[in-house]
Amino acid sequence: MAFTRATGKHRRASRTARTTRNLAGIATLAASGVVASVASPALAATGESTSHDTGLQHAVELGDELAVHLEAQADAQQAVAEVNAARAKAEAEANRLAEGAKKKAEEAKKKAEEVRAAKARAAREAERRLLNAFVAPVTGSYVSTGYKASSGLWSSGSHTGIDFHAASGTPVHAVGAGTVVEAGWGGAYGNNIVIKMNDGTYTQYGHLSSFAVSVGQTVTPGQQIALSGNTGNTTGPHLHFEARTGPDYGSDIDPIAYLRAHGVSV
Template structure:
């Protein structure tokens, strides 16, 4: 005697069981020749999801849709992050290039300014001026007189009233500033070309030993200190710092572009 399991009042057959029974019914109807009239309803009934299966399918469908939305959102966020990162890199590169261009421009500007300063300095170093503005030579070089111990004038005298500004004729360094015996108050400058210039009979001195001077710098005021018969400026050009190394000051100044 065979036993079959009752489905029970509250128990529905499984999808597998239902599907199997539907297929068996279809086969029986086909054998009896009535499949054409009843097969379609039976198949339609078999394809309709049971209430239990419909809920599961809906949950799966909703889960899949939610996963798709989450994935799409993640893709969008990643794309946005990649775009932002690329933009940040581009901005950083643009900033780096701008800073490099700015530094280059500053370096070029500084180089031009330095070159201009160097050129101006070279020009000034090569420039010579008269020791007294708007003056003239009142006593020439090598003039003979008993007023000088050597018997002749070792420099030239420029006409200058007492207290007239006296200028360095060129660029150099002060090697003597003070009393010079017969020269009275005097200043001696070693010029940048290795020669020396002397300024004598000064009423006051405005520079000190070791000081660097440029062409036209005021170094003293004219006077009549030392062996002199009146205020004027005694100017000498020398090959060395000491007395007796004098050279023609007129030729010296003219060789450096000064009209005397």
């Protein structure tokens, strides 16, 4: 049997109302013989039929107590239901907040990974550009003697490189990225450096006054490797520069064409 009650502030029904409801219930019970069985002892004891001393009155009181008990039970059930509903609502809100926080954390992690990946790509691209870049061996200078110029000054009868105007002590730079394969005395070249470039070609720097690198060292484009000078077979201080297909004398190629092919204006 289900018990319901109106919403709003609960007030217990008056005794008269409860008695009326209980009498209606007892009338039903009477039809099944329950009241008769309850009332019989009382009637047998007194032999009277007053409304206060009959078994019917006792049944009404029992019904009233049952109604109070059921009402209290209904209140307790409603309180439990309200607590459960509040708990469920709180759990749902906590889950919602947790999901939101998790989603934000995942988005932040994804964004951080994207930023790291972008930085890594930029670093690789910068490194690639650096390794592929070329510069002039002497900043702000010019070619004072061209390639294959004829003169008795050279044993081969012609110039195997180009000369850059440079006073003694002028910084000399690696024209590109590579590894130093020679740094020392080079006979007619005086103090010289030979670098194997990353593209497999070689560059030579002659008549130096001092070295800033040693054999086996890797260099980057524009890195200072020496100071220009007047050592070896010269008529004055300058930088002798050669581009070669190999590390040794006689493998020279046009250094101006070589530099221009790598984007250097000479």
